[in-house]
Amino acid sequence: MAIKFKKVDFKYQGNDNKAYLALSNITLNIKAEGEFITLIGETGSGKTTLVQHMNALLTPLSGDVEIFGVKINRENVKKKRVKLNPIRQQVGLVFQFPEYQLFEETILKDIIFGPKNFGVDEKTAIERAKNVIKVVGLDESYLSRSPFNLSGGEKKRVSIAGILAMEPDILILDEPTSGLDPLGRNALLDVFYNIHTKLNKTIIIITHDMNTVYEYAKRVLVMRDSYLVYDGDPIELFTKKNIENWNLDVPDLLHLINQIETDLNLKLPKKPRNETELFTQLKAVLK
Amino acid sequence: MKNIVIGRYIPGNSFLYRMDPRTKIIALIVLMVAVFMIPREAFEMMFVGLGLILILLLIGKISIKRVYLGLRPLMFLLLFTFVFQILFNKTGPELQAWTLNYSFLNIAVIVAIVVFWMYTKRFIKAKFIYLILMIIAIITVLNQLTLGPIFATRQLVVHEDALMIGFFIMMRLIIIVTLSTVLTLSTKPTDLNLGLEAVMKPLKYLRINTEEMAMIISISLRYIPTLLDEANKIMLAQASRGVDFSEGKLKDKVMQIISLLVPMFIISFKRSDELANAMEARCFVPGATRTRLHQLFWSRLDTISLVTSIIILIGSIAVRVVT
Ligand SMILES: Nc1ncnc2c1ncn2[C@@H]1O[C@H](COP(=O)(O)OP(=O)(O)OP(=O)(O)O)[C@@H](O)[C@H]1O
């Protein structure tokens, strides 16, 4: 297991000295390889807080998080008994708001900033930058531009490129597709999916889009009110009845499948995960 | 970072919170004048002032720890004025004189002390006291040790006036900063804005746009905590890309600070732009006459507080006249 949460609680200290509960009693295991996880839940349920624990940006108030064998808890961090920096190379985290990550004069410098911090030499870093900028769907001419006069979606892509260039073992993306056009969104999701299938890396995506969850995820985590209320298979989640209680809804495709099954009075052998699967199954059943 | 209190409002419930912001601002000015009225010769009166401040904090239910945190950034300024006085103020009777012996070995010992201090200070909680201890240690070394050939001697003479005036200025600063902290701790930014505007009204006749000034001040005060939160978020984002804010050589440190400052600037410019748009979208017209949702009310409490402040002012004027 690469990431292990054991009974983790976390509170934010607000300006008015009140504490805001953000994580309660989270126990969770994530493998280093082969997982494609989506993390969903209503706004303010603690998703961002949870993933910030996964690369040791935040330290649990009680309980502990183990990341690639390094035990992160209040005591270890306070006494500086653990080195946090290597963890951040192993677990790459793309932030929800790209503004916080961009600061260099050019996009090239911004992308190589991460790798250079982790000891990659400049030449290799530039190679990687040229590669990842294409991976996220921008062309090489962007590298010499300033990161500040970009559109929201372009900024998002650049900040993703900056993390991809670090070549982390586990890739975590906090709402990577918000603010992107539909085609761009699908292209980017395919990028993550390819990284997952080709390199067998674990990917964790926070999203509010149920279609993404249904189509891509092998495993889904649901947060509600600082608790982890579901950890398991997406189909099982969406065929349960009370997901409205968690402010979630059923993916479009599943709606369609349900409609087809009731209207045509048939039963598909296995729930299809995308349109192609649906049509092949339909053809087989209708023959 | 979390501990910076300047300009931060902390909700609470005491007479300070119920007072009209106008009263608080005027009282602050009156009390500051009172502090400045106290002449140097009557420096014992500063203890009375300090006592009054403590009483104010106690009955106003303001945590002394908060105020202390607000004073902490000033500590070095205070120490500096004190040292400055002792070194250069040579009036009044002599209190104590030390002979300082300069020799190469003595200087080597001092360098050793400073290096030791620099490396150990990170493990010491009371940094300020530690600094003072170091200074005392250096003076003692120069005074007591005579290692090797001495090439120069100096006298360090402390005069009574230096001690007195140093102490006096320190007290004055502490009292003034505490009073201002009490104002911002107990007044909501919106109330502060209303109060400032009302108090500055007379300046209108000098063709100064008081409304805008009040707005600028209150917006700046309002944004200090927000910017601190932003800085925190940026630090997290940079840490996730391998910036280690707790370690690193000087060159790395410079890079780290740049990686923090640039996004801070960009974000604050963007914020102010957005704020301006948001204000205009809600039909804010600079300079237009406005009605208020919140009206200020003058109550008996305000009269009592103001009268008390004026009595204190009169008291300090009396002290000045008498001495
Ligand atoms: N810096 C902070 N200070 C105080 N409270 C915070 C802070 N950051 C988050 N919170 C609170 O912690 C809770 C969880 O926040 P978090 O950002 O993890 O939510 P989220 O699930 O990522 O939401 P979203 O979908 O909107 O991104 C929220 O109630 C939020 O108000």
Ligand SMILES: [Mg+2]
């Ligand atoms: Mg979030």
